[in-house]
Amino acid sequence: MTSILETINGPEQLRALSVPQMELLAKEIRREIIEKVSVRGGHLAPNLGVVELTMALHYVFDTPNDLLVWDIGHQAYVHKLLTGRRERFHTIRQFGGLSGYLRRDESNFDAFGASHASTSISAALGMAAARDLQGEDHKVIAIIGDGSLTGGMALEAINNAGSLKKNLIIVLNDNDKSISDNVGAISQYLGNVRRMQTSPSYQRLRDMAKGSIERLPVVGDKAREAAGRAETSFKQFMMHSKSGAIFEELGFKFFGPFDGHDIETMLDVFENVKKVDGPIIVQMVTKKGKGWEVAEDDATKWHGPGAYDYTTGIIKKNAGDPPRILKCLPMPW
Template structure:
């Protein structure tokens, strides 16, 4: 196999074109086989095999910098830079990351799990290069879906103004995760489909080359003719007007053409945008037929394409989607808004049921947030369905445009807590901290999938400002689902397990862990009270006051950052009330980024387990007894 001979990028340069084309087939087969076991981002990587090979053949990594936008398309890069033997550990605990990871290889120069960052990073590296007097190349590889992100457009504006030497590869596969939407997508589609544009442009350039040097005015006149022709054939030459030298569109699976084009782009003194058209999922028919499903896939059977899924309770995302349909049938003010995640957010059924009330804005989280504010200002009930990690990108809009004017926007915060194999760039552990501090915000999290349904009903009926429901990326508990939906009193908690020796205030999935700990401790004669702290904001102050009067140990438990999290909120409340004799312990995610693995492994790493809770209860009760004995001795 040729693939076994490739240990570093330089090895590509020893191959003929025929051998490189054979290598491309072997890489695809390798990915199909390995990901059938581990799962991962299959379709995006099958689409960039030739492009990645061409980049590593023409340029010299790591001296030349490749900045991959998001990293969904980085598996081929990992193979070509000596990590083929690590693919058995892909996205596993302590194994190879599914995204670009600077600590993993010198060839990984930029990390990203969120889209639309590559152009800004590349411009920063270009400016640093020039300031240091170096001459390496900087190449950003960005998908057409990421071009809808405002940050990418801001970067293009700056790059076009500075006119520094760099290359942008626009990998146009007509997809982000879901099919792309918007004017930019339509514009690219027009370029992609208009063969007359490239033919006319080539013919005019050929004509100009034949004209002898008979005067600058004539030459300038002909250049104007060439530029005018672009406007006649294609409606708006957007990239060139922004200051880029535009090349394309070219076939992203034609290796000789790709290499020739990249070498030509490297000779241009200024920013170049190379428009490459690729096929997502190329080389594997199930992925070609349904690149949405195969964007990020679980283990599967290669021959049939059957995805291997374990039976069990529905995932929270599915429950959210089904309940939203139920509520929308009763209230025509309800709309769903998503930033390019209709599938991941469980909205595909809703889109079919209510096509005019489903709004996909593309990768544009900030716009989505303020769009919801505008809808709410006009009396609608927008549901902003967004992953916790992506909501971070719209923080200013949440503060300024939604919370400040107290608008009735509902945040459906998916992937709250640990997210498993997607790892540190996607962990949903910071939203409690950055949302609970905002005036007018209400924030809740269900203990199970049935309570999620009632929280959604509560959110729709709430008319006093923004309200958020955070829920995890896991299957539900398998509880009975009640048919009738009811509202939950804002700020109310519930006791799910009685106990007088200690109390744990648990948020979301931590309730189940706490209940298991309570059952274990009960066998030892220790009564652990479990409280479903379903409202993170506002707190249930009546219950907190009652607990303080009992003088029993209090443990808070959350799958979120402890700094500024739910436990901090409880401590702050007691401090405000000048209650200083409550013995407290906070369990949550410590102050570092948690890497990829299973959710169970991530919880084990930070101590969010039944065993750790039992140990904490033992320690706090023992400490309490010791203090009581010490006070008795002093009094005697």
């Protein structure tokens, strides 16, 4: 029986799927990554965490006309599978095979290639500026992790983007991790954002507001239009999180946090934010290692493992010769 993944040769096939089909595809993608990466190792947990997010981005945005700028490429395996490289995916990180990172000469879907973190926002801002100079009208989307967001290059880019006011979307993949646990004030701030919007009191407030809208009497066309505007305003209020005030003070519109594994929610969110002008940050909360229990339980260990047995979840020991001890040379003094 043919899997859904086997029918995906590009985003155009992805966009023809229903949400339930996309949810099934997400499981197939995770299985493909777990099995293929097990042979030679690679970046595992970061990619398992962005399956639904990557699918939603390619579904909503007109890639490759709209540009996806991935930070460093640790999380780009799903992107490769969805953009015509599925049949060569087993060659990833091998001589003559697919790169473990993004390469512009590998695919026209790879808008930017880098092997250093914190570069995506500045690259995307440059692409947005070039787009405007050329009178073009496509979207530019940078995808960056919360760990990379703390890098100096990323903060400098946020400083520039907030003042230039270019149409630019930054998707913050917030999994509360770098390679290991995050530290520092920005990480603590984002953690407070997550805790506030998942708190019972916040959820009750949201449910009360939604219930009030649903109870509005609808009589006649004008009343129906007013109710529709009220519902739209409510959605905008819920999307527009004041918990992102630090970014709004820097000139961004901040939306989120949203569940980065809920496909239907993300499709709705991205459809809305692509209509908003100016620089935007959208916070998507994901779980590193999502879908494979051993990687979820120890995302640091499974960030970039070597070869492993995917049936047992045991990382294989290096079968090569032990390292040689080089002869110490005499010091010149």
